[in-house]
Amino acid sequence: MISCINKEKQLENETIKNMEISDEQMDFLGITNKDKLSAASKRALLWDQNLGNEWFFEYNVEDLKGDFAYEEGVVRRDPSAMIKENGKYYVWYSRSTGESEGFGGDVEKDKVFPWDRCDIWYATSEDGITWKEEGLAVARGEKGAYDDRSVFTVEIMVHEGVYYLCYQTVKSPYTVRVKNQVGLAWSNSPDGPWTKSTEPILSPADNGIWKGEEQNRFLVEKKGDFDSHKVHDPCIIPFKGKFYLYYKGEQMGEQITFGGRQIRHGVAIADNPKGPYIKSPYNPISNSGHEICVWPYGGGIASLITTDGPEKNTVQWAPDGINFEIMGVVKGAPHAIGLNRAADNEKNPTEVLRWGLTHEYKSWDYQYIRGFKTWNVKNHKAKGE
Ligand code: AAL
Numbered sequence: 001m002i003s004c005i006n007k008e009k010q011l012e013n014e015t016i017k018n019m020e021i022s023d024e025q026m027d028f029l030g031i032t033n034k035d036k037l038s039a040a041s042k043r044a045l046l047w048d049q050n051l052g053n054e055w056f057f058e059y060n061v062e063d064l065k066g067d068f069a070y071e072e073g074v075v076r077r078d079p080s081a082m083i084k085e086n087g088k089y090y091v092w093y094s095r096s097t098g099e100s101e102g103f104g105g106d107v108e109k110d111k112v113f114p115w116d117r118c119d120i121w122y123a124t125s126e127d128g129i130t131w132k133e134e135g136l137a138v139a140r141g142e143k144g145a146y147d148d149r150s151v152f153t154v155e156i157m158v159h160e161g162v163y164y165l166c167y168q169t170v171k172s173p174y175t176v177r178v179k180n181q182v183g184l185a186w187s188n189s190p191d192g193p194w195t196k197s198t199e200p201i202l203s204p205a206d207n208g209i210w211k212g213e214e215q216n217r218f219l220v221e222k223k224g225d226f227d228s229h230k231v232h233d234p235c236i237i238p239f240k241g242k243f244y245l246y247y248k249g250e251q252m253g254e255q256i257t258f259g260g261r262q263i264r265h266g267v268a269i270a271d272n273p274k275g276p277y278i279k280s281p282y283n284p285i286s287n288s289g290h291e292i293c294v295w296p297y298g299g300g301i302a303s304l305i306t307t308d309g310p311e312k313n314t315v316q317w318a319p320d321g322i323n324f325e326i327m328g329v330v331k332g333a334p335h336a337i338g339l340n341r342a343a344d345n346e347k348n349p350t351e352v353l354r355w356g357l358t359h360e361y362k363s364w365d366y367q368y369i370r371g372f373k374t375w376n377v378k379n380h381k382a383k384g385e
Helices: 002-017 024-030 039-045
Strands: 057-062 075-078 083-087 088-097 118-126 130-138 150-157 162-168 181-187 220-222 232-241 242-250 263-270 294-297 300-305 314-318 324-329 355-361 367-376
Touching: 002 039, 024 039, 024 242, 088 150, 118 150, 118 367, 130 162, 150 232, 162 232
Parallel strands: 075 367
Antiparallel strands: 057 367, 075 088, 083 088, 088 118, 118 130, 150 162, 162 181, 232 242, 242 263, 294 300, 300 314, 314 324, 355 367
């Protein structure tokens, strides 16, 4: 590991040695002596000097009203993006009731996580603040189906008048080593009824090998691809005439590194909204992140990377939807964001983040949906300055 870092440093040193360092650069970065560069100053010189602050934002979170006010005993979490139809915003989300036992209880009978034993419900709002829960959209499958245990963490995509919901699915029993899949449902109206795909549209890679029989996800003979254990947080974006299904992968034998949990994102591409979705050979396309939060911008795809990995709390952009570069580094960001798909994305790189939905943990058992706002920051001023 250390030898790997040394190699990278050598390369960095070579690049810096051959670099013309201008007085302007020295002044901007506040560097005293270009013959005595600290490791940090060398890294700073390698940053893209043309980056502005349009990708940088700050945020706050606030309570919502109506049926999205916190309700004891009910889990509402992982909101989809919002779409505007019939003069109202629509959102879909995971909904369950009651406490979770973790893996210590009876996994056949109990509820393991707040996102276990969920169905997908939806709500509408005229102003994005006061919400009315409309009811069930997509229910768990019959016993024996790939989605018989839980359907959750949903996203919406509209294409040519058809509404598509993609979501996570789990088949019972919900064990530590259980793999999950992604399901799809479609309708001609945001109010349903929804038709579910009989087969999942995405599954974990099958090239990892568990060690032993114990329900322990850290014990492996071989870890396999970044998504050998879980495919999470699916989100389909129509892009360049195709359908890009972005998702988060969890790997068998996941480790903690210097950036925290080993979590990365991938993409699977289809010619039609219903698939087949083929995983990109470039996967993983992020080395960090958690819930997927992606939007079209400037002819490419932007992505907010939060929570896990060395590049957490960055906003990234890829002209081809695959090769992402860091465009902004933020202090923090709302989690599990439900974007406002009605926003004018091109107004500003982070326009789509000006307001939206997020979820918050009231406790380990109960989460509720809240609102967030963001704003661009151009300078840092003291009170009265
Ligand atoms: C979230 C998401 C997925 C996970 C769980 C519910 O943060 O990454 O949806 O399965 O936690």
